[in-house]
C-alpha cells in the first residue's frame with residue numbers, strides 16, 4: 146500500500162483568491178438569474194469549468210461587437226481588461242460586472258500612476274496573455290513587454306521607466322530581467338507585482354519538487370500559470386507530468402516513483418486535483434497488492 150507521506154498534494158494547489166472570487170460572483174448571478182449571463186472570454190482556462198458553465202448556459206463572448214445586441218449581464222474575468230474596452234462595454238446595453246482581481250487592479254494602478262508622469266512602462270510577461278493586454282491599456286501607448294533576457298537586452302534607452310510584472314510571472318525571471326532593464330534608463334521605478342498567491346505557490350513548489358521522484362502538475366494546457374508551474378518543476382525534478390485529468394497520467398511512472406508531489410495551477414478546480422490524487426493512490430495500492438491464485442492461471446474454465 147502507498148504510504149501517506151509518499152504522495153504529497155500541495156497546500157497552494159488550485160484556485161487562487163482572484164479566480165475563486167470571479168467564479169463565486171458568476172455563481173451568485175446564476176443563483177439569482179433574471180437575465181442571460183455572459184463572460185468576456187472564458188472565465189478561466191480550464192476545460193472542466195468551461196464545460197460546467199456551458200451546461201448552466203453561461204457562455205463566453207469575445208468582443209464588444211458581440212455584446213452590442215445582447216441583453217443580460219456581462220462578467221469581466223479576473224485578468225482584467227483595458228480602460229478603453231471597459232468604456233466600450235459600459236456603453237452597450239448589458240450590465241457589466243467587474244470581477245477583475247484586486248491584485249491585477251493594483252498592477253493597473255501602478256502603471257496608470259507612472260504613465261501620467263511620462264514614464265515608459267515595461268511589463269515582464271507574456272504579450273499575448275489577456276492580463277498583460279489589459280495592463281498595456283493603462284500605459285498611455287508607451288509600453289514594452291519582455292519575456293526573456295534577450296528581449297530585455299534589445300530595449301532602447303529610456304529617460305524614465307516603470308517596470309512591473311505579470312502577476313503570475315516566475316520571480317527569478319522578474320529579478321533577472323529587471324536588473325537588465327535598469328541599465329536602459331536614467332530613472333528606473335521597479336514594482337514586483339507578482340501576486341502573493343503566485344509567490345506562495347512557487348515557494349512551495351521549489352521546496353517540494355526537488356525532493357520528489359515525480360511531480361504531477363494538474364491544470365489546463367492553455368493555462369499560462371499552470372504551464373509556467375510545470376516549466377518550473379522541470380528544472381527541479383527529472384519526471385514531471387502536466388495533466389488535465391487523471392486519464393492522462395503515465396501510470397508506469399506513477400507506480401515506479403517513490404515520492405510524488407502533486408500541485409496545480411490557479412485555475413484548477415479542487416475536484417479535478419482530488420480525482421488525480423485518488424487515481425494516483427489507487428494505482429499505487431493496486432501495484433503493491435499481490436494476487437494469490439488457488440489454481441493455475443489459464444487452467445480454470
Ligand code: SF4
Pocket residue numbers: 161162163164223224246247248249312313340341342343411
Ligand atoms: S493569480 Fe494572483 S493576480 Fe491573478 S487572479 Fe489569482 S490572485 Fe489574482
